[in-house]
Amino acid sequence: xxxxxxxxxxxxxxxxxxxxxxxxxxxxxxxxxxxxxxxxxxxxxxxxxxxxxxxxxxxxxxxxxxxxxxxxxxxxxxxxxxxxxxxxxxxxxxxxxxxxxxxxxxxxxxxxxxxxxxxxxxxxxxxxxxxxxxxxxxxxxxxxxxxxxxxxxxxxxxxxxxxxxxxxxxxxxxxxxxxxxxxxxxxxxxxxxxxxxxxxxxxxxxxxxxxxxxxxxxxxxxxxxxxxxxxxxxxxxxxxxxxxxxxxxxxxxxxxxxxxxxxxxxxxxxxxxxxxxxxxxxxxxxxxxxxxxxxxxxxxxxxxxxxxxxxxxx
Amino acid sequence: xxxxxxxxxxxxxxxxxxxxxxxxxxxxxxxxxxxxxxxxxxxxxxxxxxxxxxxxxxxxxxxxxxxxxxxxxxxxxxxxxxxxxxxxxxxxxxxxxxxxxxxxxxxxxxxxxxxxxxxxxxxxxxxxxxxxxxxxxxxxxxxxxxxxxxxxxxxxxxxxxxxxxxxxxxxxxxxxxxxxxxxxxxxxxxxxxxxxxxxxxxxxxxxxxxxxxxxxxxxxxxxxxxxxxxxxxxxxxxxxxxxxxxxxxxxxxxxxxxxxxxxxxxxxxxxxxxxxxxxxxxxxxxxxxxxxxxxxxxxxxxxxxxxxxxxxxxxxxxxxxxxxxxxxxxxxxxxxxxxxxxxxxxxxxxxxxxxxxxxxxxxxxxxxxxxxxxxxxxxxxxxxxxxxxxxxxxxxxxxxxxxxxxxxxxxxxxxxxxxxxxxxxxxxxxxx
Numbered sequence: 001x002x003x004x005x006x007x008x009x010x011x012x013x014x015x016x017x018x019x020x021x022x023x024x025x026x027x028x029x030x031x032x033x034x035x036x037x038x039x040x041x042x043x044x045x046x047x048x049x050x051x052x053x054x055x056x057x058x059x060x061x062x063x064x065x066x067x068x069x070x071x072x073x074x075x076x077x078x079x080x081x082x083x084x085x086x087x088x089x090x091x092x093x094x095x096x097x098x099x100x101x102x103x104x105x106x107x108x109x110x111x112x113x114x115x116x117x118x119x120x121x122x123x124x125x126x127x128x129x130x131x132x133x134x135x136x137x138x139x140x141x142x143x144x145x146x147x148x149x150x151x152x153x154x155x156x157x158x159x160x161x162x163x164x165x166x167x168x169x170x171x172x173x174x175x176x177x178x179x180x181x182x183x184x185x186x187x188x189x190x191x192x193x194x195x196x197x198x199x200x201x202x203x204x205x206x207x208x209x210x211x212x213x214x215x216x217x218x219x220x221x222x223x224x225x226x227x228x229x230x231x232x233x234x235x236x237x238x239x240x241x242x243x244x245x246x247x248x249x250x251x252x253x254x255x256x257x258x259x260x261x262x263x264x265x266x267x268x269x270x271x272x273x274x275x276x277x278x279x280x281x282x283x284x285x286x287x288x289x290x291x292x293x294x295x296x297x298x299x300x301x302x303x304x305x306x307x308x309x310x311x312x313x314x
Numbered sequence: 315x316x317x318x319x320x321x322x323x324x325x326x327x328x329x330x331x332x333x334x335x336x337x338x339x340x341x342x343x344x345x346x347x348x349x350x351x352x353x354x355x356x357x358x359x360x361x362x363x364x365x366x367x368x369x370x371x372x373x374x375x376x377x378x379x380x381x382x383x384x385x386x387x388x389x390x391x392x393x394x395x396x397x398x399x400x401x402x403x404x405x406x407x408x409x410x411x412x413x414x415x416x417x418x419x420x421x422x423x424x425x426x427x428x429x430x431x432x433x434x435x436x437x438x439x440x441x442x443x444x445x446x447x448x449x450x451x452x453x454x455x456x457x458x459x460x461x462x463x464x465x466x467x468x469x470x471x472x473x474x475x476x477x478x479x480x481x482x483x484x485x486x487x488x489x490x491x492x493x494x495x496x497x498x499x500x501x502x503x504x505x506x507x508x509x510x511x512x513x514x515x516x517x518x519x520x521x522x523x524x525x526x527x528x529x530x531x532x533x534x535x536x537x538x539x540x541x542x543x544x545x546x547x548x549x550x551x552x553x554x555x556x557x558x559x560x561x562x563x564x565x566x567x568x569x570x571x572x573x574x575x576x577x578x579x580x581x582x583x584x585x586x587x588x589x590x591x592x593x594x595x596x597x598x599x600x601x602x603x604x605x606x607x608x609x610x611x612x613x614x615x616x617x618x619x620x621x622x623x624x625x626x627x628x629x630x631x632x633x634x635x636x637x638x639x640x641x642x643x644x645x646x647x648x649x650x651x652x653x654x655x656x657x658x659x660x661x662x663x664x665x666x667x668x669x670x671x672x673x674x675x676x677x678x679x680x681x682x683x684x685x686x687x688x689x690x691x692x693x694x695x696x697x698x699x700x701x702x703x704x705x706x707x708x709x710x711x712x713x714x715x716x717x718x719x720x721x722x723x724x725x726x727x728x729x730x731x732x733x734x735x736x737x738x739x740x741x742x743x744x745x746x
Binding site: 062090 | 589
């Protein structure tokens, strides 16, 4: 991927105080972020958090009500920005009735490619998406994972130096998901600046150098996974305990001890592992029957829950 | 349980505006159009335009022309219409200009009353004397010449009783052996009374009531087709154009509907994030849909040539001009419909409604000359009418390319206008 050169000294992507409203709803609220060369920034947030609107604003498909977007210094939607930017939308935005090669050819021409340049770009994309042996297959006949890969490849023909991935793994089986991760890692290794939106924390943890947690259109925390966890929890750990018996009694006991119920599991944040013994002793006194107990470092899900009071996949 | 199923279907129908339109608005609209055309309401009988050239200028010929002018179902023209209010009144039609006017489609029928007609206006028997009235007609209109012929005979009988009686006397003289002086006196007195009654308007008023008219008689008519007389398959070109345009419109709106599919799948937005602008995108689709429509027309006319002996190959230049203009207008029409709709279902309902109405009013389902005046004028608001008129000029009237300018201008202007409006409506897809 020849996506590593940078125009002048401008950073690949800088978003400053971006605002987008739809009527009374503020979908993007004073969002600022920047992505450097070879960096992958994860946008982690639940459905409806404003991730897609932010991505579409960067792609120039939404006119913001305030703030600015600069792609290597060029304004969003300018020809320079369009040519530097690759956008993989959440939807399967490909032509179903034509083949993979024809799809890639069409989008390549839309980016102004032709002749051997276009042919080379198509071949590179087919290879990158591991679709070489399905090049002549109609897009609608591909499996779900292959369609997703073709959808990604259609945004890469012009070798963009900044790539926006909007939940590219929606509805994809684990095996295809791994293949997609490899494609994205290859891009990052080649020096592209990436934004990757997801509501799967595992994906953000695996792919992203930094993560911005977004909720209600606002970025509420930014950093590496470790920074986010440290800022939210310090050195504390989490104790997860499952009990059998009366659910109301379990919930009441959990609340009394400063914890909360998450999907039937009592969750507590503790400074020291030794606090587990005290908790279990108290549970016995409350006549709760313990099924299992574990200790873990908080993850991004815990950070999101801690920051918003809601689960990531609400 | 049956009621629950019916209730669910009713709720779904109430939410489906397209289905509601197709279920209720379309049938009502169609019923109204057919009622206006064939139902006889609002003075719906179509008037036949007829050009009359009186070369004789005799009493008999002038009576005949006056009677025809009074016919409520005829529009008689003895001279072309002035081009503007202040323009000098054009000279009366001659036999040659009347024939040219029928060939150009200005009127479906022309009557030439020749010099000497007044000498022997009534014809009896195979060796009848005198010049026959010449009826020039356009073969594409099968009804007009029949109607003019019937009214001509009726007017001859009602408007020229004195002439007829006089002629009767001459025939009696010739074939019966003549009248006695007393008999001649009685007949001549009667003739004088008849002339008086005609002068007073008591008979020969030309009205269709007829029962009070005392005259009767017939005149010789020589009919000659001046348009379509050498056509192997009359009306095939008309139907190729008429049906072709209607289906072109369906294809164009369906093809333009790809825009809605692309908008729904997100492909449109992705394309617009490349170097392609909305104008270029719509322009590309317009070019494709125009070519698709043109190829469809080619297929239809070639089929007409192969199966129905349509004379395609001697009209290729005119076909290309009219075909491309029609295809362009129809493609732009499809683009506008697709841009105005939000879903395929909406497009299906709206296009069916609009296309069927345009096709019925514009002459794709039955010729416009069968329609009442007002409906014929309303037809000019449709693409169908202009396209059919143009193709008729090419294939039926064999007119040169330069005579296509009104149809070409209107179709191109309509195409440009519809595309500009479609482009404006499509702004909603550009950015949020």
